[in-house]
Amino acid sequence: MAEEKKYKYSIIIPTYNERLNIALIVYLIFKHLRDVDFEIIVVDDGSPDGTQEIVKQLQNLYGEDRVLLRARAKKLGLGTAYIHGLKHASGDFVVIMDADLSHHPKYLPSFIKKQLETNASIVTGTRYVKGGGVHGWNLMRKLTSRGANVLAQTLLWPGVSDLTGSFRLYKKSVLEDVISSCVSKGYVFQMEMIVRATRKGYHIEEVPITFVDRVFGTSKLGGSEIVEYLKGLVYLLLTT
Amino acid sequence: MKHIVKILSMVVGISTFWIGLLQAAIVPRSHTWLLPIYFVVSLGCYGLLMVGTGLMQFPTCPQEAVLLQQDIAEAKDFFKHKGVDVGSD
Numbered sequence: 161m162a163e164e165k166k167y168k169y170s171i172i173i174p175t176y177n178e179r180l181n182i183a184l185i186v187y188l189i190f191k192h193l194r195d196v197d198f199e200i201i202v203v204d205d206g207s208p209d210g211t212q213e214i215v216k217q218l219q220n221l222y223g224e225d226r227v228l229l230r231a232r233a234k235k236l237g238l239g240t241a242y243i244h245g246l247k248h249a250s251g252d253f254v255v256i257m258d259a260d261l262s263h264h265p266k267y268l269p270s271f272i273k274k275q276l277e278t279n280a281s282i283v284t285g286t287r288y289v290k291g292g293g294v295h296g297w298n299l300m301r302k303l304t305s306r307g308a309n310v311l312a313q314t315l316l317w318p319g320v321s322d323l324t325g326s327f328r329l330y331k332k333s334v335l336e337d338v339i340s341s342c343v344s345k346g347y348v349f350q351m352e353m354i355v356r357a358t359r360k361g362y363h364i365e366e367v368p369i370t371f372v373d374r375v376f377g378t379s380k381l382g383g384s385e386i387v388e389y390l391k392g393l394v395y396l397l398l399t400t
Numbered sequence: 401m402k403h404i405v406k407i408l409s410m411v412v413g414i415s416t417f418w419i420g421l422l423q424a425a426i427v428p429r430s431h432t433w434l435l436p437i438y439f440v441v442s443l444g445c446y447g448l449l450m451v452g453t454g455l456m457q458f459p460t461c462p463q464e465a466v467l468l469q470q471d472i473a474e475a476k477d478f479f480k481h482k483g484v485d486v487g488s489d
Binding site for chain 1: 402403404407447450451454455458459460461462464465468471472474475476478479482483484485486
């Protein structure tokens with residue numbers, strides 16, 4: 161029998177005021193990845209609500225080698241949070257996910273399985289296919305999402321069904337390569353990452369995920385987000 | 401090649417074809433002049449169709465919210481005696 165290579169997975173979770181959710185998400189990750197070698201890297205941007213205290217409590221419980229706290233002084237943005245987390249990642253693969261429980265750790269095994277089966281460079285979660293889904297969006301929100309998706313598909317041919325999703329697994333070297341060429345902020349950053357990866361010819365696979373919108377805390381989608389999105393689309397259209 | 405270059409080449413290709421049609425007059429000129437408008441309108445209709453059907457078939461998962469609440473309760477229960485503070489905000 162061929163010896164199975166054991167891979168290590170670094171899970172980077174950027175946080176800002178996720179005092180309640182961070183403990184829940186760490187519990188769920190440990191629950192669903194029992195036989196997997198992994199580490200959780202919490203990149204907290206100086207949360208005033210005491211998120212880091214909770215992380216320290218989690219470190220006492222699970223070990224500082226499994227739960228890493230790599231904080232920053234203040235809110236510095238998502239892209240740089242990933243780069244910061246990457247510097248401390250010792251895994252062969254890097255998972256990025258949100259701390260607000262919209263991304264459920266129970267899908268982590270399916271990401272890992274898909275990657276092992278296909279040897280993909282990137283496995284991205286998609287909410288828009290059968291087996292996936294969204295809960296907690298009203299009709300307007302769904303309409304905006306669908307419209308935005310159709311527009312992006314028509315203009316960019318991105319090669320994935322869910323462009324703004326941020327639940328992804330990357331080969332570490334691939335993430336390092338793609339992230340170095342991305343300059344956008346916020347969720348446009350997520351779009352830029354996957355579009356640049358497609359342009360560079362990386363093998364990308366998708367797995368269905370379900371997305372339950374913000375259990376604790378407030379979600380944001382207003383006119384300014386829509387404008388940002390359109391500007392992002394034009395930027396990606398012209399520069400990728 | 402940048403994506404925009406690909407798109408512009410396609411546009412140039414289609415425009416050349418259209419101009420060729422105009423000159424060759426295989427199809428009556430009056431119709432050919434309207435072709436770009438037909439094209440844009442059908443593109444728009446196609447887009448609206450995609451949005452509409454996508455909206456109708458939008459996958460939802462109400463049961464996931466219930467499962468999530470169960471997971472949260474389970475996690476809070478676990479942490480109660482383990483020195484991790486999971487009281488409400």
